[in-house]
Each structure stands twice: as C-alpha cells, then as structure tokens.
Amino acid sequence: MxxxxxxxxxxxxxxxxxxxxxxxxxxxxxxxxxxxxxxxxxxxxxxxxxxxxxxxxxxxxxxxxxxxxxxxxxxxxxxxxxxxxxxxxxxxxxxxxxxxxxxxxxxxxxxxxxxxxxxxxxxxxxxxxxxxxxxxxxxxxxxxxxTSLARAGDTPGAAGPYVTAAATGRAGGVSLSVVVSEPVAGESLVAATVSGLDPDEPYQLHATTADGRTALVSTWVDTGRVRDVTGRLDAVLTDVVAVTVTEPDGGTVVTVELGGTNR
Incomplete structure (x- = not known):
C-alpha cells in the first residue's frame, strides 16, 4: 500500500x-x-x-x-x-x-x-x-x-560552423524543450521535445526567423506522450529567434523564444 x-x-x-x-x-x-x-x-x-x-x-x-x-x-x-x-x-x-x-x-x-x-x-x-x-x-x-546557450568554433571536418542554442518553455500545461543547431552552414536543425498535448490531435512545429519569416519544420499526430520532433530549415542559427507548436488552424499552443521570454 x-x-x-x-x-x-x-x-x-x-x-x-x-x-x-x-x-x-x-x-x-x-x-x-x-x-x-x-x-x-x-x-x-x-x-x-x-x-x-x-x-x-x-x-x-x-x-x-x-x-x-x-x-x-x-x-x-x-x-x-x-x-x-x-x-x-x-x-x-x-x-x-x-x-x-x-x-x-x-x-x-x-x-x-x-x-x-x-x-x-x-x-x-x-x-x-x-x-x-x-x-x-x-x-x-x-x-x-x-536553459543554456552553448557556442563552439568550427568542428574539424564539418561542412560548416557548428553552434547550438537551447531553450525551454511551458504554456497551458504543455512543455516544449528545443535545441537548434547549425551542423551545415546556412541550414539549421531543430530538435524539440514536447509533452502535455492532446492525444490523436494533429500539430505542427514552426520556426520563426529574425526577419519575421515563419517556416514549417514538422507535422505529426500526437499520442499524448512525451514526443521528440525534428526538422530542418534554410536559415543560419543566429537568425532563428523562436520555435512554436501550433494547431492546424494556426492557433499557438506554446512558443519558445531563443534568448528571449518563453511562453
């Protein structure tokens, strides 16, 4: 007992x-x-x-x-x-x-x-x-x-600069942790871990750049469990300012701002 x-x-x-x-x-x-x-x-x-x-x-x-x-x-x-x-x-x-x-x-x-x-x-x-x-x-x-911001110089043998930014945020019972990296010059890799979403509902992961452009990174139907989502976009790491989970109609679920306030 x-x-x-x-x-x-x-x-x-x-x-x-x-x-x-x-x-x-x-x-x-x-x-x-x-x-x-x-x-x-x-x-x-x-x-x-x-x-x-x-x-x-x-x-x-x-x-x-x-x-x-x-x-x-x-x-x-x-x-x-x-x-x-x-x-x-x-x-x-x-x-x-x-x-x-x-x-x-x-x-x-x-x-x-x-x-x-x-x-x-x-x-x-x-x-x-x-x-x-x-x-x-x-x-x-x-x-x-x-919640740290880690930066390193060029990786020997890599195609371009490799730097990484990480952040986490929570809203309405949904948690989102994000790591954005640039393993190849001019292309960013977004790796997110999200929990608290409704099962059997479709969701989208978007990245926003400094010029206001929003790019679709990934789509999925959630299972109600902790989920890992990854995707790429044509942007340098320093231009990626936010990562957002949205519903298909465009409604924002949770946003993580890299180097800013998370909500």
Missing part, C-alpha cells in the same frame, strides 16, 4: 513504468484527488523531457561525481562508489556544454514510449519529488543543458 511509500516519492518510478500494475492504479487514483501530488507530477514530466538533451554516459558520470540525493553525512564520498574510471579534472558542466556544442547528431535520446502521461484534467505540476539518482541528474540538466 502507498501508506508506507509517499506518492510524491514514487512518481518518478511511476512515469518510467517501473511499478507493478496494482501500484500504478493506486497512484492514478491518488492523483485524481490530491492537488499536492498532482503538482509534483508535471514538474517530473518536464525533468524527464529535459533528460532527452543529455547522453546516457553523462547521466552516469553525474551520478559518480555527485552521488545520490539525501546521502548520509557519515557515508563515504560518491567517488567511493564510482562505477567508472575517475572523472576528468574538467567539471561535468564544462563536459556537457562542450559535447552539446560539438555533437552533430541531436536526434531523440529518450525512448518516448516508456513515458506515461496523465490526462490533462488532472492539473499542473509544481513540486519536485526526491526520487533518487534520476532526479539528481535531471536537476543538473535543467540548469546546464536546457
């Missing part, structure tokens, strides 16, 4: 489909009547979406460097439990930003089918559950990868 395990501390495992079916049902029933736990859930979905921007080896490295949340004061330092070779002198933040700027492939890195979405009428999330290692990494990612 959930009496011995507070719902807030199980939400992370719940959204990763790692709980027994019976306990899944208990959590769903509890979320329907508990505003505080409903408040926790959306935040966790956003953090899991943020992990789409980080490689598996970096999540493992963050665990080795910083350990697990709520470690006992008398316990040995995290390095005593390292599963890999000692970390380089550079901080994890430097490693993450350099890799984000220098890696040509920014495709989806999270298996979206493993994530579970609550019905929209269950409310929005506000609090953070202490669910251990996964969320220790997610907290760091949210600050280092999703």
């Amino acid at each position: 959930l009496i011995d395990h507070p719902v807030a501390e199980l939400l992370g495992v719940y959204y990763l489909d790692a709980l027994p079916d019976a306990q899944d049902g208990e959590i769903e029933a509890h979320l329907a009547v508990c505003a505080a736990c409903r408040g926790t859930a959306d935040e966790i979905v956003e953090l899991v979406a943020a992990l789409a921007l980080v490689r598996d080896e970096h999540r493992a490295g963050l665990l080795d460097a910083f350990g697990v949340l709520h470690r006992d004061r008398d316990a040995p330092p995290p390095s005593a439990f390292a599963r890999f070779a000692p970390m380089p002198v550079a901080t994890p933040a430097d490693d993450l930003i350099e890799d984000l700027a220098a890696t040509p492939d920014v495709g989806p890195l999270v298996r979206a089918g493993r994530l579970r979405r609550r019905p929209r009428d269950r409310g929005r999330a506000r609090a953070l559950a202490a669910t251990g290692t996964l969320f220790c990494a997610a907290l760091l990612v949210a600050g280092l990868a999703v």
